[in-house]
Amino acid sequence: MTTIGIVGAGAAAAAATYVLDTAVPDAEITVFEKSGGLCGRAATRRNDDRNLVYDYGANYLKSDDERVVELVTETLSDEGMVDATEPIHTFEADGEVEPGRDADEHKWSYRMGLTQIAKRLFGGTDATVHRRTRVETIRREQGNGDGTDGDEKWSLVDADGTEWGPFDVLLCNPPAPQTAELLADAEWESPVREALRAAAADVPYRSVWTAVLHYEFSLDRPYYGLVNTDKAHAVGWISREECKAGHVPDGESLLVVQAGGEWSTAHYDDDPRENVAALADHAADLVGGDRLADPDWTDHQGWRYAIPEDGVKRGPVDSAADEGFYVLGDWVVGEGRLHAALANGLDTGERVAHRL
Ligand SMILES: Cc1cc2nc3c(=O)[nH]c(=O)nc-3n(C[C@H](O)[C@H](O)[C@H](O)COP(=O)(O)OP(=O)(O)OC[C@H]3O[C@@H](n4cnc5c(N)ncnc54)[C@H](O)[C@@H]3O)c2cc1C
Known part of the structure; x- marks a missing residue:
């Protein structure tokens, strides 16, 4: 039997688990x-x-990768999938909204939200998933104690x-x-550890502060979302969750407001009530309507x-894989x-399946 450990249960881990469960039938997969x-x-x-129901991190899945499209529409059940068909409009620093790009053919989520993707992927496998289990130390050690090469x-x-x-x-x-x-804390005696640590530490990230604003009234707007194209506004993105079937009762609205990178970093540790109030004011200006500054419920x-604003250097990632340690996720592809x-x-x- 082959044993596979996976740290983290994000979308990348869920997809890898799904592949491994089929490709390595004798594998015992444990996710933390x-x-x-x-x-x-x-x-x-x-x-x-x-x-x-609201997606407060990623807002939707777009159909940009053929294998991913096949995975979500054919391999997994597409029952309960929803598509926000309204377009995305744009704004710049001055806050003027304009009909903009709508390059995304699909803006997918699920009636139950985007987490369905990982739930369905893990659910289709025999993997054991331990939630609320934070990994603190990674160790690489001799397997059976005979010290032979490759038994680590x-x-x-x-x-x-x-x-x-x-x-x-x-x-x-x-x-x-x-x-x-x-x-940094791993007990792994290899130069590869430090090379990969340094490469991962070098990947630049943007912070985002999210406000979720609910209103007891409906909004009549011709768009699903607004995106800031010059990255010079306090708000980076606003979307209307009511455009996703099953997320918001009829006659109500729910705005997801994602602050831009600079604003998010500057206000990251401020009083959340002040941040929500400031972002609700911006939402009122951008979407239009003073009463949007006064949501009746927020999150x-x-x-x-x-x-991640760039990818990791490939060399250390490949060297680590040679030792049986695989990093995966959006930052690995940049x-x-x-x-x-x-x-x-x-x-x-x-x-991994190929190696095993
Ligand atoms: C605010 C926001 C808006 C976004 N909008 C969009 C969008 O509209 N469209 C789009 O396509 N993408 C969007 N994204 C990006 C998208 O969410 C990510 O690219 C994607 O979800 C990354 O998946 P992942 O598997 O790489 O990593 P993650 O989702 O980060 O998964 C990593 C997992 O590891 C777990 N973990 C971390 N440390 C430990 C530990 N020590 N022990 C155990 N578990 C641990 C974490 O809890 C997490 O579950 C957005 C992201 C954010 C935050």
């Missing part, structure tokens, strides 16, 4: 996720009292001190800065490592997008 949910930054919350195994220690393993290969899905922290989230994370997960799964 620090949070209570699956799908990482493609995150969905529900408010059952208000009948709301991986093991993990979580935040409660529980040791997991041994694993023949290890996949690591956290964003680059968190992967770099894990590598918020800070994403320190929201979007595109902070859900379809890119899923595609990299599929690739990584195939690469």
